[in-house]
Amino acid sequence: xxxxxLASIFSDALTQAFGPEAVVFAIAAIGLNIHFGYTGLxxxxxxxxxxxxxxxxxxxxxxxxxxxxxxxxxGVIFSLGLALILGFPTLRLRADYLAIVxxxxxxxxxxxxxxxxxxxxxxxxxxLNEWAGPFQDMxxxxxxxxxxxPMTYTKMQVFVxxxxxxxxxxxxxxxxxxxxxxxxxxxKAIREDEDAARAxxxxxxxxxxxxxxxxxxxxxxxxxxxxxGKGTVQPDTFVPQITFFAWTVLILGGAARVFSPxxxxxxxxxxxxxAEGLLRLLVETDWLPTSILNATxxxxxxxxxxxxxxxxxxxxxxxxxxxDRAEMALDDx
Amino acid sequence: MTNSPTSTALSFEEVPGSKKSDPILTVDNLRRxxxxxxxxxxxxxxIQRGVITALIGPNGAGxxxxxxxxxxxxxxxxxxxxxxxxxxxxxxxxxxARLGMIRTFQLTKVMSKMTVIDNMKLGATGQAGESMWxxxxxxxxxxxxxxxxxxxxxxxxxxxxxxxxxxxAGTMSGGQRKLLEMSRALMxxxxxxxxxxxxxxxxxxxxxxxxxxxxxxxxxxxxxxxVEHDMDVVRDISDWVVVMAEGSVIAEGxxxxxxxxxxxxxxxxxxxxxxxxxxxxxxxxxxxGNTQ
Numbered sequence: 100x101x102x103x104x105l106a107s108i109f110s111d112a113l114t115q116a117f118g119p120e121a122v123v124f125a126i127a128a129i130g131l132n133i134h135f136g137y138t139g140l141x142x143x144x145x146x147x148x149x150x151x152x153x154x155x156x157x158x159x160x161x162x163x164x165x166x167x168x169x170x171x172x173x174g175v176i177f178s179l180g181l182a183l184i185l186g187f188p189t190l191r192l193r194a195d196y197l198a199i200v201x202x203x204x205x206x207x208x209x210x211x212x213x214x215x216x217x218x219x220x221x222x223x224x225x226x227l228n229e230w231a232g233p234f235q236d237m238x239x240x241x242x243x244x245x246x247x248x249p250m251t252y253t254k255m256q257v258f259v260x261x262x263x264x265x266x267x268x269x270x271x272x273x274x275x276x277x278x279x280x281x282x283x284x285x286x287k288a289i290r291e292d293e294d295a296a297r298a299x300x301x302x303x304x305x306x307x308x309x310x311x312x313x314x315x316x317x318x319x320x321x322x323x324x325x326x327x328g329k330g331t332v333q334p335d336t337f338v339p340q341i342t343f344f345a346w347t348v349l350i351l352g353g354a355a356r357v358f359s360p361x362x363x364x365x366x367x368x369x370x371x372x373x374a375e376g377l378l379r380l381l382v383e384t385d386w387l388p389t390s391i392l393n394a395t396x397x398x399x400x401x402x403x404x405x406x407x408x409x410x411x412x413x414x415x416x417x418x419x420x421x422x423d424r425a426e427m428a429l430d431d432x
Numbered sequence: 433m434t435n436s437p438t439s440t441a442l443s444f445e446e447v448p449g450s451k452k453s454d455p456i457l458t459v460d461n462l463r464r465x466x467x468x469x470x471x472x473x474x475x476x477x478x479i480q481r482g483v484i485t486a487l488i489g490p491n492g493a494g495x496x497x498x499x500x501x502x503x504x505x506x507x508x509x510x511x512x513x514x515x516x517x518x519x520x521x522x523x524x525x526x527x528x529a530r531l532g533m534i535r536t537f538q539l540t541k542v543m544s545k546m547t548v549i550d551n552m553k554l555g556a557t558g559q560a561g562e563s564m565w566x567x568x569x570x571x572x573x574x575x576x577x578x579x580x581x582x583x584x585x586x587x588x589x590x591x592x593x594x595x596x597x598x599x600x601a602g603t604m605s606g607g608q609r610k611l612l613e614m615s616r617a618l619m620x621x622x623x624x625x626x627x628x629x630x631x632x633x634x635x636x637x638x639x640x641x642x643x644x645x646x647x648x649x650x651x652x653x654x655x656x657x658x659v660e661h662d663m664d665v666v667r668d669i670s671d672w673v674v675v676m677a678e679g680s681v682i683a684e685g686x687x688x689x690x691x692x693x694x695x696x697x698x699x700x701x702x703x704x705x706x707x708x709x710x711x712x713x714x715x716x717x718x719x720x721g722n723t724q
Contacts, residue, residue: 273568280567281559281577288543288554294505295541300529300557300620309564429544429602 101384108376110249116369119256119328122263123321124367127341128348128360129270130317136355137278138310139290141198144185145318145345147205150337151177152319154212154221157332161230162220171323178319181208182312190307205339213334224334231330259328266324267361270317275357277313286310287355347409353419362420367405374404444672446685449476455514456481456624456655457502462511464501471497472508473679479624484646484656486670486687488663490700494679495659496538499628503528503535516623530557532623538632538659540609542616544602548593551601551612552584553577555619584619591615591645607638614645618654625649627658631665643669663691663700675699 115121127145134140155177159170185204189197211217213224221227238258245257252260277283285306288296293303326332348367352359378397381387392400412419418427444450455478464472472494479485487495500506502513504525512521515533523531534555543551559580560566561573588594591611596604601612610630617625630646631639647669649656660666666673666687673690675683677699683690690696 276568276570277564280570281553281561281573282564282567284546284550284554285562287546287550291543291545292541295537295543296554297505297525298503298529298535298537298541299555299616300526300534301554301562302524302526313564426545426600429600 104380108373108380110251111376112369112373113248114250114252115372116365117250117260117264118252118368119259119263119324121364121368122260122267123325123328124345124348125267125361125364126263126270126321126324127318127345128352128363129267129274130314130321131345131349132354132356132360133274133277133310133314133317135349136359137283137290138286138307139194140307140311140314141194142201142311142314143198143339143342143346144201144203144205145314146337146339146341147201147208148178148181148315148318149322149325149341150205150208150212150334151181151322152316153322153326153332153337154227155319156323157227157230157326158220161222161227167234174319174323175316178315178322179312182308182315186308186311190304190311202339202342205337205342209334209337212337221334226331226333226335228331230332231327234327235330255328255330259324263324266320270320271357271361278357282306347405350409350419351412353422356419356421359419359421366420370408371401371405374401444480444684446683446689448681448684450478450684452478452480454481455479456516457657458514459502460512460514462498462501462508462513464497464506464508470679472501474498474511474676474681477674477681479655479657479674480672481623481655482650482653483671484650484658484669486666486673487657487659487676488661488666488673489676491661492678493661493676493699495661495676496628497679498676499535499626499659503533503626505535529620532621533626534617534620534622534624535626536610536613536617536628536630538628540606540613542601542604542609542612544600546601547598548588548596548601548604548612549581549584549598552588552616552619553580555616556580556583557620580619587615587618592641607634607642610634610638610642611645614642618649622654624655624657627656629659629661631660631662639665663687 127149130148131142131145134142152174155174156170159165159173160167163173165173181204185197185200189200212221215223217223235255235258238254240254240257242254245252245254278286285296285301288299288301289303289306297303322337325336329336344367348363349360350363351366352361352363375397378387378392378400379394382389382392382394382397418424444452457479459474459477461476462472462474463470487498489495497506501508501511504523507522512519514520515528515531518531520528520531543554546554559573560576566572585594585597588597591614593608593611593615596608601609604612614625614627614630627646630642634642643665646656646658650671670687673685673687674681675690675693675696682695682699683693685693
């Protein structure tokens with residue numbers, strides 16, 4: 100009895116670890132890795148880029164009646180636009196300014212999207228619904244559920260998982276090629292010392308802008324994938340918390356490593372789900388009295404475990420899973 | 433080199449702002465103030481091509497600010513800068529670097545978390561692979577990259593840093609960083625190298641080797657301008673000395689005559705040295721402030 104419970108908790112955790120949420124966060128964190136890991140840009144508004152991508156896609160299909168390809172392109176343009184608007188005034192300034200502006204901008208775009216005057220194109224707080232139907236019918240997976248090993252997904256989840264991880268693989272190759280090129284070398288130089296890079300003839304401003312745009316568009320893809328999976332664009336799914344999850348994913352894996360967002364996302368969702376499953380098991384079997392933990396509080400409580408895991412990571416492996424401690428120690432010099 | 437340019441470079445008039453036969457840098461009315469403090473106010477200065485020019489002056493004379501103005505790391509209130517007979521006033525720092533004006537910094541700037549060889553490769557300008565789309569396609573920059581790498585290795589050997597090639601630059605000592613910064617500057621094939629206090633915080637033995645390297649730059653035809661406040665250091669290597677004090681150029685000349693120049697002695701030791709203090713200058717300043 101207990102063993103089967105544990106087995107199902109474990110397979111749930113695996114399902115989540117490779118599931119649609121994990122893949123969305125992996126992609127968002129890949130964008131963030133370009134910003135922070137390689138260029139040193141403090142972007143605390145990655146969710147804003149996700150929102151722009153998601154709304155670009157949703158508005159393209161549901162409001163402007165475009166086909167999928169055009170709508171995806173619109174999503175890309177929206178995310179690029181946000182990058183330009185944020186980058187133009189702030190990238191000439193010190194790094195902190197971008198941090199302040201991005202965190203505010205992500206909230207601003209969400210509030211604009213859900214505002215009444217925007218109902219004409221964003222449908223306000225209701226969000227854009229019932230536009231993903233034809234798309235869902237197009238996918239080759241039409242059974243209601245699919246089992247992949249111990250993992251079980253619905254048909255839309257299967258699409259997001261298969262398409263999403265394929266996209267992740269492509270992005271990993273893309274980031275690897277970029278960062279091992281002289282272009283990537285300039286980005287890292289800017290991260291290390293922007294003035295020195297300028298003194299060596301590198302247009303630091305433009306490189307930072309390019310980095311912000313590429314990472315932003317990748318964030319936009321994460322947003323698109325999320326709303327395709329859910330079949331709806333809801334403004335209130337794009338809250339600041341999402342950005343911090345993406346940061347957690349990145350820090351777990353270790354910044355400036357190609358695979359760290361991918362592995363970080365898998366571990367993040369695995370830990371989150373297994374913590375929830377175990378807590379639920381403890382409560383249901385009365386090992387934990389309800390006076391200590393209520394079944395309804397489990398959802399929040401699991402984040403305390405995530406926090407604990409992060410703290411342990413920072414103490415024992417501050418460089419993240421893929422990072423290099425010797426490299427990290429250079430900061431102190 | 434036997435026909436060192438030193439012998440000819442010494443024949444210019446020894447007054448502030450004197451004319452040079454072939455100036456690489458010409459500065460006119462360059463002025464920069466921070467609030468009420470005028471940090472730099474240079475009426476006219478020419479820097480001769482192919483020689484080592486030392487820019488000296490006591491602390492706070494405005495040497496580093498002047499450097500920053502020349503390389504556009506700081507923007508002047510007024511004034512023009514000619515580089516190689518081209519007006520470069522207000523050009524962004526990175527375009528100046530691409531034109532061949534490479535500077536170093538007083539607080540050495542190496543990219544700590546990049547390897548020494550990567551630091552070096554970064555110095556090369558005009559790299560095709562530094563454009564994003566070309567960077568994605570390796571065949572477009574592979575050949576250039578190996579040429580750059582070869583040159584970087586040669587320079588590392590010359591500066592005796594080749595044993596550090598694959599180490600993180602952050603693990604280097606202060607002196608090694610100075611050497612790395614200087615050799616990295618050479619990767620760009622500069623016309624003029626501007627060194628901001630290259631000997632600061634470097635032990636005497638390494639200072640000697642740094643000085644030799646600076647001389648070798650000149651012998652390759654690169655113009656060198658360097659900032660220093662220690663007069664002894666410049667004695668060995670400078671062909672021409674420009675002295676700044678309180679933001680202005682107060683004297684110019686070969687180092688032999690600079691040491692005896694009254695204005696320079698006053699600037700270093702203070703005008704009122706050995707004489708009764710009077711506040712005439714200070715009073716003038718105060719009056720200026722009141723009338724404005």
